[in-house]
């Protein structure tokens with residue numbers, strides 16, 4: 417059974433091509449030294465990418481995957497490149513380019529890669545169109561969606577048509593933290609807290625918005641995976657339940673107790689904590705857990721099978737579900753068993 421990673425990131429090769437040719441890249445400038453990090457600049461924003469694994473052609477990732485026991489890696493755009501505040505036209509072109517490239521990477525190595533596309537979410541109609549193109553023409557399995565879209569949360573009515581179409585087409589939605597507002601407000605200035613605290617917080621806000629906004633009631637078949645073992649959601653659900661019985665502004669839209677929705681989501685296994693993952697498994701069961709690596713981020717989980725093997729509360733059958741069967745049921749990894 418193939419080990420299927422649903423959470424790994426890519427840096428578009430089109431950006432590297434633009435850098436080599438000294439061209440602008442969808443309104444951004446890419447620079448890179450011979451060995452130093454790559455930098456993407458757009459306006460006052462500047463993002464550095466130091467891991468060379470980002471830069472290699474997709475096929476050259478396969479030795480890293482083999483070394484880490486990953487048979488199928490699901491590629492999605494590096495979340496720092498999400499353009500929720502950019503003008504829509506350039507973002508629509510950017511999304512199409514990224515999705516075409518993902519589709520080509522999957523076609524080139526069909527037993528090793530799957531793809532989650534990018535949507536230009538500041539334009540709902542364009543997103544619905546692109547979602548359909550990705551699901552029907554490009555062979556992608558779904559989308560990485562940031563925890564917010566320019567500050568709009570996932571209970572915002574303007575985003576509902578995208579989720580409605582995702583449910584209809586069976587698209588898998590990986591909710592990924594996007595901490596740009598935390599960075600902008602400067603409330604976690606040191607110790608990488610924007611990631612250590614900010615990222616799980618962002619995922620939790622996204623999940624809470626889907627639950628308390630009634631979206632999960634309206635779209636019961638929506639396939640949503642929460643990054644990083646659900647952020648704080650499994651741990652915070654009791655607090656939500658407490659408020660649900662006491663505050664109309666919490667209970668107004670959801671049909672059930674917030675904790676009842678925990679099993680409506682999927683969760684990757686990137687907890688970096690044995691006890692943390694055990695708690696999530698106790699809350700939602702092994703049917704809802706998937707392998708994620710966050711490759712090639714420094715906050716990633718490099719060897720998920722080794723991590724899962726040391727969880728003594730998981731049986732061999734449980735591990736097989738998490739590593740493979742759950743993702744296969746969601747449509748990942750069906751192009752044959754990888755040979756490596």
Ligand SMILES: [Zn+2]
Pocket residue numbers: 423425495592643710713
């Ligand atoms: Zn990630």
